[in-house]
Amino acid sequence: MQQSSSSLYANVLGTGQPLIILHGFLGMSDNWKTLGMKYAEAGFEVHLLDQRNHGRSFHSSDFDYQIMAEDLHNYIHTNHIDSACILGHSMGGKTAMQFACDYFNHTTKLIVADIAPRFYPPHHHEILNGLQAIDLTQVKSRKGADEALSDYIKEPGIRQFLLKNLYRTEDKTFGFRCNLPVLANRMEEIGENIGSTDVYYGPTLFLRGDRSEYIQETDRANIKRHFPEAMIETVPNAGHWLHAENPMVFFEKSLAFLKS
Template sequence: MKLHVNIEGNGFPLLILHGFLGMGDNWKTLAKAYAEKGFEVHLIDQRNHGRSPHSNEFNYEVLAEDICEYALDASINHFSVIGHSMGGKTAMQLACSYPDLIEKLLIADIAPKYYAPHHQQILNGLTKLYETEITSRQQADELLSAFITEKGIRLFLMKNLYRKDKNNYGLRVNLDVLKLNIEEVGKALTEDKKFNGETLFLKGSQSDYIKDEDKSLIKQHFPNAKIDVIQNAGHWLHAEQREAFYKKSINFLEA
């Protein structure tokens, strides 16, 4: 599968994997900052997201294979990777399955455990968008606001809108397949998976995605993992506290 990728800068390769319903562009500002520090940053749209191809297959095994194939096609045989939420699960699977490819692994606000489906309101809102003839972004925002109260989340989701023609908008995300495979998004890393390389888990202080009781499971899969906290941040820690996230991440990547 030929994934859509934007590349910033030159230097040691750093691959960034977005979360559920996101796209590589969500990380553009941070990518420019990493590029200024001498990294070649690859902002990847994972399958069924952004401008990457749509497919009926959707699980962490194929998502990790996609990234491995991309790296090999681009003649990248060693790189660091940042993954947020769903992208963090992909990054964990990737590092455990292809450890020789990975220099450093940074996981943003997700643990290797199972998460029950919890995106129903968002998926309901996007389904309504999908079924409605949308002629303006304002109309899309008003429609979504019936399902999602937080303006920031609505703006994040509306990045998936694109102009189908002069009068109508469509959605880039492969909604039908993602809804069908929603259980896959929360799947745990299987017990046998382990990565011994340098790993950093960053969690938002106001997020409950990584709990104290998850630390032993993290260490089981990632024996050399460190866990750090971004203060005054929720699940979208890289957007909510961009500067703090940048400082902690660049210190880890450059060490």
């Protein structure tokens, strides 16, 4: 079932305990569809959300984690969800952390994928420059867009991920689903931290990729300060996109936590 409310677009899979999944920067709900179906088969009602300025959700010049946590609160209120498990990756992990701290009564469990509760300096310049350099008025195919992007992004997998944002408009030209101008202009917000005094006392799991530098040993004390009940586990053979690079282990570890 696909839903579109006044707040966020969602693809809802399965029935059971609500599990809300939040994608990362320049991602969308479709990135999680394969894993979402596995969680649904395991007995969860999975809500794959597009965050504001991403996917099929609305565009807005307002963009920070406090607002995105409010978006999520509006979504669960609109859809009569009392409490949910929240899983977020990267930017979505920051939204999930902020939501759990602000709306702990609506948070059953929290899973944060490869992001820590700290400030990260802006580091998406090359990606944003590459996307902005694609002349959508001249692009005739996805292959053409990929060739244009390859001048900036060498890894084919990252280009494929980014070009999921490309879609055919009603006049048959290409457009980006993400709100590229606002995201480029508000890039510093992506690295922002949750509130300095925010705490969530519920069950929490941080999953990090063993080849990623986003969660380091030096982050452990800060994670525990904001999330006293947090466990930190490592997914082997995975970088920052750990759910895509080693989905089997990511699913096993996250499901064990959700079912515990």
